[in-house]
Amino acid sequence: MKPSIKVNPSINRTARAIYRLFHLASPVIVVLVGVPAGALVLLTKGHEFCTYKTEYLPDPWLFVLGAAAFFAGHYVGLLGTGHVNKTSEASVKFGRGVIVTAFLVTSLILVFEAIGSAEIAVGTTTPSQLEPITYYVRCAIEHDVEISGLVFTRLLIILTFYVAGNWFWPGRSQPAASVPSK
Amino acid sequence: MDAIRASSPFAKVLAGLLVTLVVGAFGGGWVFERFHPIPPAAAVGVRGSLGLAFCCFIIFAVSVIRILRGEKPLDLKPPEDANPLLATIVAIIFGYLIGTSIFR
Numbered sequence: 445m446k447p448s449i450k451v452n453p454s455i456n457r458t459a460r461a462i463y464r465l466f467h468l469a470s471p472v473i474v475v476l477v478g479v480p481a482g483a484l485v486l487l488t489k490g491h492e493f494c495t496y497k498t499e500y501l502p503d504p505w506l507f508v509l510g511a512a513a514f515f516a517g518h519y520v521g522l523l524g525t526g527h528v529n530k531t532s533e534a535s536v537k538f539g540r541g542v543i544v545t546a547f548l549v550t551s552l553i554l555v556f557e558a559i560g561s562a563e564i565a566v567g568t569t570t571p572s573q574l575e576p577i578t579y580y581v582r583c584a585i586e587h588d589v590e591i592s593g594l595v596f597t598r599l600l601i602i603l604t605f606y607v608a609g610n611w612f613w614p615g616r617s618q619p620a621a622s623v624p625s626k
Numbered sequence: 627m628d629a630i631r632a633s634s635p636f637a638k639v640l641a642g643l644l645v646t647l648v649v650g651a652f653g654g655g656w657v658f659e660r661f662h663p664i665p666p667a668a669a670v671g672v673r674g675s676l677g678l679a680f681c682c683f684i685i686f687a688v689s690v691i692r693i694l695r696g697e698k699p700l701d702l703k704p705p706e707d708a709n710p711l712l713a714t715i716v717a718i719i720f721g722y723l724i725g726t727s728i729f730r
Binding site: 515540 | 654662664665668671675676679680681682686689698699714718725
């Protein structure tokens with residue numbers, strides 16, 4: 445089933461311009477929230493070893509929050525643009541480059557995860573040289589519970605997954621040449 | 627063999643990735659053990675991560691080869707006749723199951 449997008453004429457230019465601005469700025473907003481949040485953890489907690497409580501992850505509610513934000517990003521994108529996305533030769537090349545790079549980086553991250561999992565000192569309170577990625581996430585969440593009561597965690601999950609749904613799950617796309625200009 | 631030939635391109639890709647996952651988990655685990663012991667308590671996490679890493683690397687390598695040949699990268703989109711919402715929900719559930727079993 446192909447997704448059908450109906451052009452909504454009631455969406456005026458100003459609303460589209462505001463959406464467009466937020467769409468372009470949203471990845472930067474993630475960084476603008478994430479960097480101060482990380483700096484706050486660093487300043488208040490330092491590099492101290494974290495003895496996290498395992499119940500913080502996996503947390504189905506944080507997962508549901510991310511999934512909802514992902515869908516929201518997609519559907520806000522459909523409503524916000526109100527027209528077919530235009531693809532050009534350059535954007536197709538860029539998109540392919542991003543996807544290919546993402547898979548290479550993910551494979552390297554997963555090798556790190558494997559090494560970290562093998563290094564983990566099960567049942568001890570002393571840090572290993574490397575830890576699984578989830579260790580760092582659990583610690584960040586553990587610290588955030590004390591710092592902001594999970595506000596930063598929830599905010600970053602919502603923003604990150606919104607951006608993912610908004611940018612990586614676009615609506616219908618056509619080559620620019622086949623889309624009539626307005 | 628006929629059943630494999632008759633299956634859709636997406637089904638072939640999924641089957642290929644499943645084989646890659648198993649090869650990565652066991653073959654990659656065997657190579658990994660030459661350099662580092664795998665604690666029994668972390669065996670699923672380590673082998674699962676290596677399997678997924680091998681999957682991602684194969685997708686990267688196949689896509690690069692296809693792009694250099696002037697073709698599209700490996701197509702991981704669900705079939706056109708599939709419900710995109712249902713496909714996304716299935717992908718999220720699958721991701722959750724992998725996440726909670728491997729990345730503990």
